[in-house]
Every structure is written in C-alpha cells, then in structure tokens.
Amino acid sequence: MQYLRKIPTVMTAEELLDKIFSKSSKVSGKNTNERIINKLSTISNISRNYFNKIIFSHPNYDSLPTFYKEMIDLIVGIKDLKKSLSSLNWADRMIQKIVTKSIENIRNGKDPIAIFRSACGRISSVIEEIDNDLRFLNEAKQKMREIPSIRKMPTVVVAGSPNVGKSSFVALVSTAKPEIADYPFTTQKIIIGYTPEIQIIDTPGLLDRPLAKRNKFERKAILCLKNAADAILFILDPTETCGYSLSSQLSLLEDIKKSFGKPILEVYSKSDMHNFRDKLAFSAKNGEGIKEVLEEVTKMAKQSYLHTSTVIADSGQTSTQAQHS
Ligand SMILES: Nc1nc2c(ncn2[C@@H]2O[C@H](COP(=O)(O)OP(=O)(O)O)[C@@H](O)[C@H]2O)c(=O)[nH]1
Ligand SMILES: [Mg+2]
Structure with a gap:
C-alpha cells in the first residue's frame, strides 16, 4: 500500500547499538578531546538520522482515508503505533541531551575518557529501553504489508x-x-x-x-x-x-x-x-x-x-x- 511502502525494516536495540558503536569506533581526531567529541557527534548524528528515518516514514495515521485507518487499527493498532513512535522520539531527545552535556563537560576540562564511557553507558540504556518499541514497529511493518491498495473505481x-x-x-x-x-x-x-x-x-x-x-x-x-x-x-x-x-x-x-x-x-x-x-x-x-x-x-x-x-x-x-x- 502506497502510504506504507516507505516504512523501513527496524533494527532491534542490540543491532542499533552495534551499528552506532562500530561507526563511532572508527572516528579519529587530532587529540584525545577532539577524538572523543567527534565520536560523540557521530553517535548523535547516526541515532538522530536513524530515528528520524523511521518516524517520518510513517504516514499521519489520523488523516488516512477511513479504509486504511480502520484496517491498520485492526491489524496493528494505531494507538500502539503512535506510542512506539513517540518512544523513538523520546530516545532521540535523550541521546541528544546526553551528547550535548558530555561535550560541554569535555570542553570544561573533565576527563574525556571517563565522560565518554559514562555517555556510552547511558545511551545504551536509553536504546535498550525502547527495544520493545523497535520490535513492535518492525512487526507492524511486516503485518501492514498485507494491506492492499484500493483503486478509485467501481x-x-x-x-x-x-x-x-x-x-x-x-x-x-x-x-x-x-x-x-x-x-x-x-x-x-x-x-x-x-x-x-x-x-x-x-x-x-x-x-x-x-x-x-x-x-x-x-x-x-x-x-x-x-x-x-x-x-x-x-x-x-x-x-x-x-x-x-x-x-x-x-x-x-x-x-x-x-x-x-x-x-x-x-x-x-x-x-x-x-x-x-x-x-x-x-x-x-x-x-x-x-x-x-x-x-x-x-x-x-x-x-x-x-x-x-x-x-x-x-x-x-x-x-x-x-x-x-
Ligand atoms: N460443487 C461446487 N462446489 C463449489 C463451487 N464453488 C465452490 N465450491 C467448493 O466449495 C468450497 C469452498 O469454496 P471457496 O471458493 O473457497 O469458498 P469461500 O470460503 O466462500 O471463499 C471449495 O471446496 C470449492 O471447491 C461450485 O460452483 N460447485
Ligand atoms: Mg474464500
């Protein structure tokens, strides 16, 4: 169905963390401070892009034609879809906050290695907390594949x-x-x-x-x-x-x-x-x-x-x- 065609496959928390940390491990910089700041920025960019890609791939469920709205509600549940999408939004905001604060602390002379370690721990917890939402969104995508396109004709x-x-x-x-x-x-x-x-x-x-x-x-x-x-x-x-x-x-x-x-x-x-x-x-x-x-x-x-x-x-x-x- 056209409204749902762009919805991507959604990674689990574990897969997403693997992706984020493996990308950030490849980032370098002139000195330790810069390297850590670059790594943190990479983490924030990758996660933000990923969450946005998922969130914006979903249609506005309230404004879909009734046939699709009711069918999606029956097969998946629109309230649950909205709840999971807002959890992704929450995770995005939390990660941005953690990264911004960590960079600020490094610039203020705190130990960059310790700051980075603690930021990674907190980011992992945030993403693990939305594991159920990520899994639900992936199942929803699979289930919604059965919804046919209806043409405008008799x-x-x-x-x-x-x-x-x-x-x-x-x-x-x-x-x-x-x-x-x-x-x-x-x-x-x-x-x-x-x-x-x-x-x-x-x-x-x-x-x-x-x-x-x-x-x-x-x-x-x-x-x-x-x-x-x-x-x-x-x-x-x-x-x-x-x-x-x-x-x-x-x-x-x-x-x-x-x-x-x-x-x-x-x-x-x-x-x-x-x-x-x-x-x-x-x-x-x-x-x-x-x-x-x-x-x-x-x-x-x-x-x-x-x-x-x-x-x-x-x-x-x-x-x-x-x-x-
Ligand atoms: N004798 C006979 N059997 C039929 C006819 N149409 C369907 N059937 C049989 O009725 C059963 C149910 O058919 P189906 O088309 O799946 O029914 P549906 O559940 O209403 O979609 C099947 O075993 C068909 O072979 C028919 O015109 N004549
Ligand atoms: Mg039949």
Whole structure:
C-alpha cells in the first residue's frame, strides 16, 4: 500500500547499538578531546538520522482515508503505533541531551575518557529501553504489508458465510488468485482482483453473529463492506455443503442489508448441485451463470459509483463526490 511502502525494516536495540558503536569506533581526531567529541557527534548524528528515518516514514495515521485507518487499527493498532513512535522520539531527545552535556563537560576540562564511557553507558540504556518499541514497529511493518491498495473505481465486495464459494467466483472472473478450500476462513486477508470494468474484493467469510463477537477475519470483511463497497455481491449456498444452514445465511444477509445500506446482489452458488432459481444462480464448477452474475453486479457497482463514491484511491483522500466527471 502506497502510504506504507516507505516504512523501513527496524533494527532491534542490540543491532542499533552495534551499528552506532562500530561507526563511532572508527572516528579519529587530532587529540584525545577532539577524538572523543567527534565520536560523540557521530553517535548523535547516526541515532538522530536513524530515528528520524523511521518516524517520518510513517504516514499521519489520523488523516488516512477511513479504509486504511480502520484496517491498520485492526491489524496493528494505531494507538500502539503512535506510542512506539513517540518512544523513538523520546530516545532521540535523550541521546541528544546526553551528547550535548558530555561535550560541554569535555570542553570544561573533565576527563574525556571517563565522560565518554559514562555517555556510552547511558545511551545504551536509553536504546535498550525502547527495544520493545523497535520490535513492535518492525512487526507492524511486516503485518501492514498485507494491506492492499484500493483503486478509485467501481468496487464490488463479495460477502457471505464461509465456504459458500466466494473465492471461487473471484478467481474465475478477475485477476485475483485467492486460495480455495473446503474449510472456513481459508481467505484470511483482503484480496483484490480486477475485471476490465470493476475492482472486486474477496473477503473472509462472515458468521451470523453480532459485531462484538466477530473475529479478526470477519472484521476485515465488515470493514471492506463499510468503506470500500459500491455494491455487495452476497453469495448464498442453498446446498448447505458450506456447513451453514440456508436460514442462518439469510439471517446474515438481513444483517448486512440493515448495516450498510448499499446495493446488494443476492445470488446462489453451486448451481451444479441444486435447482433453486428464484435468484441468479452460478456454478464455479461448470461455469453456468458466471457471466450473468458478473454483468449484473458490474452494472450495480458502476451505477452506485456514479452517484456516491466513498471509495478511496491510494493516491488521494477519501472522497464523497456527488458526481464523477
Ligand atoms: N460443487 C461446487 N462446489 C463449489 C463451487 N464453488 C465452490 N465450491 C467448493 O466449495 C468450497 C469452498 O469454496 P471457496 O471458493 O473457497 O469458498 P469461500 O470460503 O466462500 O471463499 C471449495 O471446496 C470449492 O471447491 C461450485 O460452483 N460447485
Ligand atoms: Mg474464500
């Protein structure tokens, strides 16, 4: 995702101390005083540059489009991100203070070797104190890699109970290649595919239960429905081979209808296994109905996109525009 692409890998406290002290050990000077002062300046420069590189690589989380803000909060936690970034800021200020004071003491005639030794000890403690923050920021970077870029174009989010055939449909009609398997929550991440006309988002399945009880995978799906969908493709599996009764799937559908107020196309999957035809029906196995479902949902998404779009382009801000020109 563009907002997060620049975030660098973050060293642990030990690695960072190694880097700082090995660089400073190579610094020389005309006499002892000058050599020690140069070493201290090197330490302060390297650490300041390093902390700044990390701090400024992060976006302003408060001003990100809602989709990204909520997704990052779910996957990593924005409060924790901010806390760790401010710990780096604290460490930077502490190290600058230690270095400035030490240089001043040397200039005032104190023993440079003793001053240097004590400064190094205190700098090590400061950096060790933020080890957890450094590790957290590195894990956060890894976790945020799964967040996809969303383009500003008509967008369909595919929803339904687990195992009904959402990923099979997305794989057939778009560029996305999600994993397909007959156990629930195979799809754990948000997967985005494209057809020539729409963006289509495959989501982890949803169970028929209140939001408070939903797991992380379900919450990702909810977030997409709320923040990215122009239209929702809701897939029902009347064969119940998915492992969920049709009545519980319909109750989930009612919940989705109430919650988001977006156009919904209700369709049956696995039409090779049943004769329900009161809604559009498709089969990922023999291809029946695929084209019709895609055409219908594309039409819905394009129409809805024209009227209101809250979909966020990766390069821009959230927009709620009355009309796209
Ligand atoms: N018979 C039949 N099985 C299907 C069809 N579509 C999907 N399946 C099977 O249903 C299971 C779940 O499919 P998947 O696409 O992963 O469902 P998801 O969990 O909703 O993404 C897999 O074992 C698929 O092979 C279909 O049209 N016909
Ligand atoms: Mg799936």
